[in-house]
Amino acid sequence: MELKQLRYFEAVAQTCHFGRAAERLHLAQPALSQAVRRLEKELGVELFTRTTRQVQLTTAGQYFHSDVRRLLANLEQSIERVRNVASGTTGILRVAFTGTSAHSQLPLFAQIMGQQLPDIALDIHADMLTPDQVQALLEDQIDLGLLRGPVEEQRLLVRPLLREPMLLALPANHRLTPEPVVEMRDLATEPFITYGAELSSVNEALAASCRQADFAPRIMHRAPGTAALLALVAAGLGIALLPASARTAAPRGVVMRDVSGATTIDLSLAVRADDQSPVLARALDALDAHGFPHPGTSTPQTQETA
Amino acid sequence: MELKQLRYFEAVAQTCHFGRAAERLHLAQPALSQAVRRLEKELGVELFTRTTRQVQLTTAGQYFHSDVRRLLANLEQSIERVRNVASGTTGILRVAFTGTSAHSQLPLFAQIMGQQLPDIALDIHADMLTPDQVQALLEDQIDLGLLRGPVEEQRLLVRPLLREPMLLALPANHRLTPEPVVEMRDLATEPFITYGAELSSVNEALAASCRQADFAPRIMHRAPGTAALLALVAAGLGIALLPASARTAAPRGVVMRDVSGATTIDLSLAVRADDQSPVLARALDALDAHGFPHPGTSTPQTQETA
DNA sequence: TAAAAATACTCCATAGGTATTTTAT
DNA sequence: ATAAAATACCTATGGAGTATTTTTA
Numbered sequence: 001m002e003l004k005q006l007r008y009f010e011a012v013a014q015t016c017h018f019g020r021a022a023e024r025l026h027l028a029q030p031a032l033s034q035a036v037r038r039l040e041k042e043l044g045v046e047l048f049t050r051t052t053r054q055v056q057l058t059t060a061g062q063y064f065h066s067d068v069r070r071l072l073a074n075l076e077q078s079i080e081r082v083r084n085v086a087s088g089t090t091g092i093l094r095v096a097f098t099g100t101s102a103h104s105q106l107p108l109f110a111q112i113m114g115q116q117l118p119d120i121a122l123d124i125h126a127d128m129l130t131p132d133q134v135q136a137l138l139e140d141q142i143d144l145g146l147l148r149g150p151v152e153e154q155r156l157l158v159r160p161l162l163r164e165p166m167l168l169a170l171p172a173n174h175r176l177t178p179e180p181v182v183e184m185r186d187l188a189t190e191p192f193i194t195y196g197a198e199l200s201s202v203n204e205a206l207a208a209s210c211r212q213a214d215f216a217p218r219i220m221h222r223a224p225g226t227a228a229l230l231a232l233v234a235a236g237l238g239i240a241l242l243p244a245s246a247r248t249a250a251p252r253g254v255v256m257r258d259v260s261g262a263t264t265i266d267l268s269l270a271v272r273a274d275d276q277s278p279v280l281a282r283a284l285d286a287l288d289a290h291g292f293p294h295p296g297t298s299t300p301q302t303q304e305t306a
Numbered sequence: 307m308e309l310k311q312l313r314y315f316e317a318v319a320q321t322c323h324f325g326r327a328a329e330r331l332h333l334a335q336p337a338l339s340q341a342v343r344r345l346e347k348e349l350g351v352e353l354f355t356r357t358t359r360q361v362q363l364t365t366a367g368q369y370f371h372s373d374v375r376r377l378l379a380n381l382e383q384s385i386e387r388v389r390n391v392a393s394g395t396t397g398i399l400r401v402a403f404t405g406t407s408a409h410s411q412l413p414l415f416a417q418i419m420g421q422q423l424p425d426i427a428l429d430i431h432a433d434m435l436t437p438d439q440v441q442a443l444l445e446d447q448i449d450l451g452l453l454r455g456p457v458e459e460q461r462l463l464v465r466p467l468l469r470e471p472m473l474l475a476l477p478a479n480h481r482l483t484p485e486p487v488v489e490m491r492d493l494a495t496e497p498f499i500t501y502g503a504e505l506s507s508v509n510e511a512l513a514a515s516c517r518q519a520d521f522a523p524r525i526m527h528r529a530p531g532t533a534a535l536l537a538l539v540a541a542g543l544g545i546a547l548l549p550a551s552a553r554t555a556a557p558r559g560v561v562m563r564d565v566s567g568a569t570t571i572d573l574s575l576a577v578r579a580d581d582q583s584p585v586l587a588r589a590l591d592a593l594d595a596h597g598f599p600h601p602g603t604s605t606p607q608t609q610e611t612a
Numbered sequence: 613t614a615a616a617a618a619t620a621c622t623c624c625a626t627a628g629g630t631a632t633t634t635t636a637t
Numbered sequence: 638a639t640a641a642a643a644t645a646c647c648t649a650t651g652g653a654g655t656a657t658t659t660t661t662a
Contacts, residue, residue: 003309004627033642038627043385047393052635052641059394067384071377078373079307079349086351086366115396141613240662277365300412310652326618337653339617498613500648582657 003075008032009047013065016055024121051140082283088278089119092144096112096125096133101146101267104245105255105293111147112214116286120279127225130198137272143280148201148243158270162291164244166205171227171236172253182212184261191220191238193229201265207261208242230254243267267293309381311345312374314338315353319371321336322361395425400448402431402439403534405501406508406572407452410551413600415452423591426585433531437505443578450587453572454507454549464576470550472511473536474567477542478559490519491568497526497544499535507571536560546555548567549573556580573599 011021012032022032040047049200052189058066084090093113108125113122121259125142133145134153151158168182176182186212210217220238223229226249233240234253241263247256271280317327318338346353352369352580363371380412390396399419403412409450412432415497419428429447439451443462459463474488493516500509514524526544527533539546540559549571553562577586 001309001381003307019640028629029642030630030644033644035627043388043392045388047388050642051637052639052643053637055642058392059397059585060388063391064384064388066378067387071380072383074373074377074380075307078370078377081373082349082351082353082366086349086364205436230652275540277456279365325615334654335617336619336655339619341652342619356617357662358614358618359662361617 001039001042004073005035006072006302007038008035010065010068010072012048012055013061013068014058016057018050018055043296048254057140084119084267086278088280088282089281090212091119091277092121093144093279094125094135095144095281096128096142097146098130098148098201099113099127100243100249100290101143101148102126103226103249107269108292108294109287112286112290112292117282118297120283128227129195130201131197133270136240137270138274141236141265143271143275143277144283145270147268147270148205149270150264151268151270155273156270157273158268160266160268162267164262164267165187165245165264166209166241166259168257168259169233169240169242169246169250170254170255170257171233171239172257173236176257177255179257182257182259184209184259187239188213188215189215190221192217192219193221193238193240194219194224194231195225195229196249202242205243205265207264209241209259210226213261213265270287282301307345307348309378312378313342314341315345316371316374316378317359318354319363319367319374323359324356335579344444358360370579380405389594390425392584394586394588395423397425397583397585397594398427399585400429400431401450401452402434402442402448403452404436404439404454404507405433405535406549406551406555407454408432409532409555410553411452411573414598414600415593418510418538418592418596418598419589422596425590426589433533435501435503435505437503439576443576445579448582449583450589450590450596451579453574453576454511455572456600457574457576461579462514463579464574466572469570470573471570472515472547473550473553474547474563474565474568475539475546475552475556476561476563477501477539477545478561479542480545480561483561484564485563488563488565490515490523490565493523493545494519494521496524498523498543499527499538499546500525501535502528502530511569511571513545515565518569519567521555533557 008021008025011025012018015021015024018033019029020039022029025032036047036182045060045064046058049056050056050128052095081090095109106124110122125136128145130147130151133142133147134151134156136142137145137156138153145165149158149160168187170177176186182232192206194200194206197203206217208209221232223232226246228243230249232238234251241259244268250256271284314327314331317331318324321330324339325335328335330559331338335442339407351362351366351370353370355362355364387396401415412430412561412604416428418422420427431442434442434451437453440459440462442448443451444459444475453463474493476483480538482492498512500506500512503509512523516561527538529538530553532548535546536555540557547565547568551573556562570603578591
């Protein structure tokens, strides 16, 4: 059995006329008659009752016709789909964000993707720490990571997007909240709250900032994510140093302050170096072309969330 | 595009090995490689990433693979179905019964069909008068009719199945209910209830029976079907002469009595003379082979339903 | 270096063309 | 008598075969 035969059958079934069907198929009439005969012989079923004046579907032919129409339509759809998947128009993109970058960048990211590539389904992994993202990329669990770089890993392409200052998250009633800008060296005795993972890039930025100010941070508590961390700050258990992206993440009871003397931290975009996915390629093009990431989330002014 | 190519693709996608897939397809390896290449070229999509050591579906190939599997399975099903329809194993049979024959014959009919030809869907038209059945057969609204014959119609094949005596339906409190057998001539003054249609075969049997007994029936009421007719009898509005098949149809308040001096009535099976339907042929064979119709519904004994 | 896919080239099966016949209205 | 499908016959495309080369793990 061949698709051609099914297409021929379909044409004859629609017109109930071998001559006209042959014309429509750009085929001579005898070829069409033979092809349909072959189909009938292979099925062992008479699909048409023919006289020279009348061609008519048999009952079996009617059933087969509706099936064949559906089948051919399905095939068309499958062909279109495989082409879309291959061109990256359709597919799934698995993206990870760190806790703070999710707050600042996810909305723009989702907006660009939804407008430019509406047929790409997004699978968002929010609040994934940088080392976990690296691992997930290497294990092909995600396709794209927004992480705190730079990262030393040959198998990944890591492109810095944004250099952000660090911010200080303080309980609203903290002794330093009146200061518009806090000095890093004033924090030497403060209890710090950090992310749970030892390898967190934000934790490293904290360590580096403290080192610049000639003290070692006193780390009192650890939280698994940004929300939990800020909840501990709000509860007055300590203070935290976070990327400027976290500014809008401050809940009630936490105020954000610019810090003088702290290091900066980079937001980077990471993909597998050998990833050939057309979906990824299209996504990166669209993001570049439509102003992702946001130009910068840090502002010189203090901004309170009480 | 050809089905062959889809089948080849399917085999390679399953094995991820051109050599083994070719073997399974009883094909040389180069032919398979070429066929898959042709498919890829036509789609404009790379379906496999190949090295001499590793064959692997691309993302697009994975999508296409699942689609193709479904497609080929659907095709198999369609082929099986068209063969079943052609052989009469599968299909629809539209059957009409007269009101009384539905009571006596429909259960056996349905049982035989359900057991012998479970894949034929039955479309039952019950309580259809003989002339309506003839019309419906000629208009191809039904395939098989159980009607009161004989019928003079060249385009139908009508086969008598059963010759039944007529029964008398009486209100339970009627003056004649004590009689085990009622004489036809005793009914000359009774009010009769008949079917609504003038051409009803049962009505004709009533007329013939009365003619034999030398009186013309006094027809008081008309009912559109057996149930309504018997309800009028139960209400005491009159009596009715019905085929023996109606014996089990008597509701509360109606008694059935054998009649002496009445005509008989035939139950016949009718089909279109030119009907080639394999479903019909199979059904008729099954009915013949499994003792349809019931040997006879009339019994010499009186039987009451009070 | 060995296993496996790709390439080169040949062949023949068959789909489709033209010419003609058959058939039903 | 005529329209339309079937049949007869021929041609050429291209699918599949064998032999060989290329590639990569």
